[in-house]
Amino acid sequence: MKAGRPPTPEQREAEHRIWVTRAERVAELIDGHTRRTADREPAPPVAEAELLRQHGLLTLLTPAAHGGAGLTWRTALAAVRVLARADGRIGYLLGDHYVSNASIWLAGGPRVQQLLGRPSAERQWLWSDVVVPGATPLDLTADGDGYRLSGTRLAPIGVAVADMTVVAAAVADSAEPLLVGVPRDSKGVTFTSGPESTVPRPDGITVRYDRVWIPSEHVVCSLDPDRATPRASLLGLAVQAVSGHLCLGIAEGAMGYCRTGRPADSMPGTRALAGYGTWVAALDAAGGLADRIAERLGDAALRPSLTWPERAELAVRVSRLPILAADLATEVTFGLYETTSDWPTAAQQGFDRFWRDARAYTAGMAIDKRRREVAQHYLTGAEPARTDLA
Template sequence: MSVATAALARTPFTGNATTGELTHWRAVATEVAQSLAVDALERDRKNEQPHAEAQLLRSSGLLDLLVPAEFGGAGGHFETAFEAIRILANADGSIAQLLAYHYFNQTGIAFYAPAKQQGAWWERTVAHGWLWGDSVNPVDPTLLLTVEADGYRLNGAKRFSTGSGVGEVIIVNALVQGGENDGKVLAFVLPTDREGLELVDDWDYLGQRLSASNSVRYSNVRVDAAEILGEVTEEPVSTLLIPGLQLAFANFYLGIAEGALARGKQLLLGRKNAWFLSTAPTYSRDVIFQRTLGELKARTAAVAALVEKLGRAYDLLIAKAGDVTAEERAELAVAIAEAKIVSTETGVEVANRIFEVTGTSSTSNDVGLDLYWRNVRTHSLHDPVDYKKIEVGQYFLHGEAQPISLYT
């Protein structure tokens, strides 16, 4: 029952997205976003588990975008997935988060499982239409796996388990006690209806209300040996999962900023008069408001250029699989940390300052402009951006990377 720790010989991801691939999935994501936009505010206020939204993602094909074509998926690239996340965030940051976490939970197959075992996992996720949640929050006490015949028993609890409320399966990390894997952290997959696994519907926060990020409790949950993906190690290619997830964050912060700008523009153009001290005929013709929007738009465009570049770079490095070096991994992780910094600050600033051009009337509860700020403000606290700044500064000054963790 020992878990192999050999380097991954390959990943199923190769090359970069074609123009055709990007065009197709942009159209799919845009259609989904338009559907989400219709009642985003109403759904946010209800604060219910997003089962209908999960089904929308499933029926659109977005859940299987990254599954290799040889196993029944779309055979897409991370660059395309990042863009889909960004487009959805224009309309609904919660569902963009749900999709982002799904992608990196699902592709844990490639990051953790031995190559010869990956095909069966990919085929199962397609056949059953799985949405993948997670239960790996590292700031909670460690989950414990206790050895028993042909498997384990899992005990403990995790908060902030994104997607667990609506996912068919969740990926879990836990520390093994006893046996030949004693002291190892294993990644494994559990169905959310497993006996002893309790989904606690306690996600009631300022924003990202529909990300299904509730708590999960485990009471002597059976974990079969066949449900183990592999060991969580510091092998360079397997540890690229976390920078990839951080880049997904940058994309949905960017998408929220773009959504706030679009909604702000709509509201500003709808204002028919002007401030009484202005000589402009309308608010939208007032250079003060034009200047503010110009500044916010330019900053958002700069973030977009950076994350698009990094999406392509991520695909290229993932394709090297076991040949990825620690130095290459560190360089890309720091570049993604830079994107995390500017996307966080730009997203929060845009979602906040958009009110400067839309006026008091835009704070009405039925307008819902606050949804963008509440969403980006909530998730941008996931890990302190100041530590990302330190990570970048340390690498720039000394060429020293931060220790590998579930945040770096």
């Protein structure tokens, strides 16, 4: 979206549809690739990342003044959901990119925005993150006009193909937690396969940092709760919104596959049909909530003067989405997997990825924490955590 006069609502809607259509085109290409390679071991999504780059989706959220498309979270989350219907891994890859890249626009200052934001847009960088809330932080040691980063972390497999990764680490002397940007080709960064698991996981690769040089201009922001601003704290809400849209996309993809991939002579029984009807209705209702949250998150991210009470009011609404979406993704994909047990082997294998993705990504979500937040706010009016990135 071009800088200058604010667009009309009609222009915003037209721009939104253009970018959603781009995402749908990528989803069509990725879906075909997924079905052809469903029996292979997960590998770094090099080809899929290039598709995202070729279709311009990586700069969708970047402000127009810095060379991006200047769209809002409404469109970004819609793109994540579209991609997740085709392949949960790629929906996760794109959502992780949007949150990681948004850290410089929501939490970073003008200097880091100029130094990292503009080249990111010009070169179509893919972003990822190594941020694990509650884990022992990686180490940052002061060294001249910068730091040395050390430590090992199990991370999303997208880190292996990302051009820039944001990493959470603590300064050795002060224990202050910082979010820093690390280029993939930095000296001292190595990747190895993650531990074997019976369930495919989003954190599928081990990253080692061996005294990696972090110049001061690559420090995105402090993660100290006392230094947080309402706008910077939207990062945590963006994580939750992405998780919600990812789970809904996986469930919607499973429903769509059962409609289009179902053998012609296979019709669900009475009990299965009732389940289908319930899930269609539930996904429609959850999708409406997801769309409203995306709209409100996008509006909040555009407001430099956002207040803590406004952020809290948004947070109690956003927290409901991952709860609902995670439960639906698990219920729908497992329920549908059971109803496909009598399908031919090839058709059922094509469906297998949906319930595996649902298991993998819901396992990494802090759903119990979200349930407690929603309950405590309902019962006592307590605000959700201000700086939670889980």
